[in-house]
Amino acid sequence: MNTILIVCDTWRRDHSGAYGNDWIHTPNINRFAEKAAVFENAYLTSYPTLPCRRDILTGRYEFPWRGWGGLDPDDVTLPQVLGEAEKTSYFITDVYHHWGRDAGNYWRDFTGFSLVRGQERDGYITDTDVDFDRTCHRFPLQGPSVPHSRNAQWMRREERDWFSPQVFSQATRWLQHNADHEDFFLMIDSFDPHEPWDPPRYYTDLYGDPAFDGTEYPVAPYGSIEGKLTPEELRHVQALYxxxxxxxxxxxxxxxxxxxxxxxxxxxxxxxxxxHGTHNGDRGRTGKNWVLMEEISHLPLLVWHPEYGHGTRPKQKAQALDYFPTACEAAGVEIPAGLHGKSLLPFLKDPTLADPR
Incomplete structure (x- = not known):
């Protein structure tokens, strides 16, 4: 059986109808959740971006032994194990950390991979003739806003040019040409809805004041909002997200x-x-460089299996390192010894099954 793993970075659990939000527009996630198993107790393991990806690809805890960085030469990865069993794997991502000099090798063992360039600090386009007034609208040019805006000017003409549309469009094309592979593994790693939050304006206007003319913060100041954001600016940050x-x-x-x-x-x-999630005005903070409260650590997790788990809400603990053994079990590949994760499929078969952890 195939496995498709989709990671949407910095997606808060409470920003989905599947977890009780009655105001955000997520009709497609909602219709998927109606068929899938919706896990109630999924929590982060290692944190943030790259440590979590190492948990996913190795099935082992990154924290507290290793910090930010790439895969080590002796790391045994999920695509490596699947490849040894002659299974095809593919990786599609715009998370620029994967090819940055501080990491650079997370696609190492996949059969193939595709990188969507230009997200956040990715040094993709270096042209100097950039009209920042057009690309930045009203937000301050600082940190990742500079390279992000330079890239955006030359890449964006219509919605499909934004990053998550590019990522999912590439995944769609890959499926069209690879659906006949037996027991394939496809990993889609979308940096959105991570900052910078700068969707097409008609999405922001669904949640904010269309007449807002203050400073926009696609990357809100990390830490306390006191003295940094006016109430109107905070509401606009929330609308952007x-x-x-x-x-x-x-x-x-x-x-x-x-x-x-x-x-x-x-x-x-x-x-x-x-x-992981992020603070967005709750507890008087924005960003995620603080105590790992529920807004950051309690995660959305929806799992579809063709035969069972439909419409259930398993309460067993689930973590990123569980996806490795889950994909192995789905593909009929022996789960390697020494993994810290456990397959989630037994919880789909029996949501009342005792939690081994």
Whole structure:
């Protein structure tokens, strides 16, 4: 059986109808959740971006032994194990940390990979003739805003040019040409809805004041908001984030439609999740460089299996390092010894099963 793992970075659990939010527009995640198992107790393991990816790909805890960085030469990875069993794996991502000099090798063992360039600090375009007034609108040019805006000017003409649309469109094209692989593993790693939050304006206007003319903060100041954001600016930050999620939802929906049209729901496990959340005005803070409260650590996790788990809400603990053994079990590949993770499929078969952890 195939496995498709979708990681949407910095997606708060409470920003989805699947977890009780009645105001955010996530119709495609909602329709997926109606069919899938919705885990109630998924929590982060290692944190933030790259440590979580190492948990995913090795099935072992990164924290507290290792920090930010790439895979080590002796790390045994999920695509490596699947490859040794002659299974095809593919990696699609715009998370620029994967090819930065501080990491640079997370696609190492995949059969193939595709990198969507230009996200956040990615040094993709270096042209000097940039009209920052057009690309930045009203937000301050600082930190990742500079390279991000330079890239955006030359890349964006319509919605499909934003990053999550590019990522899911590439995934759709890959499925169209690779659906016949037996027991394939596809990992889609979308940096959105991570900052910078700058979706097309019509998404932001779903949640904020269309007449807002203050300073925009696609990267809100990390830490206390006291003295940094006015109430109007904070509401706009929240609207930017919600709009980013709704854009991701739309393009996830297009991808889900392709899965259905190719008949892959009948032989594919689909995992939709995130690495962590973020503060967005709650507890008087924005960002995620603080105590790991529920807004950051309690994660959305939706898992589809063709045969069981439909409409259930398992309460067993689930973590990123569980995806490795889950994909192995789905593909009929022996789960390597020494993993810290446990397959989630038994919890789909029996949501009342005792939690081994």
């Amino acid at each position: 919600a709009g980013e999620i709704t854009m991701v939802d739309r393009w996830f929906g297009h991808f889900l439609d392709q899965i259905e049209s190719l008949g892959l729901l009948d032989n594919t496990v689909i995992i939709l999740t995130t690495d």
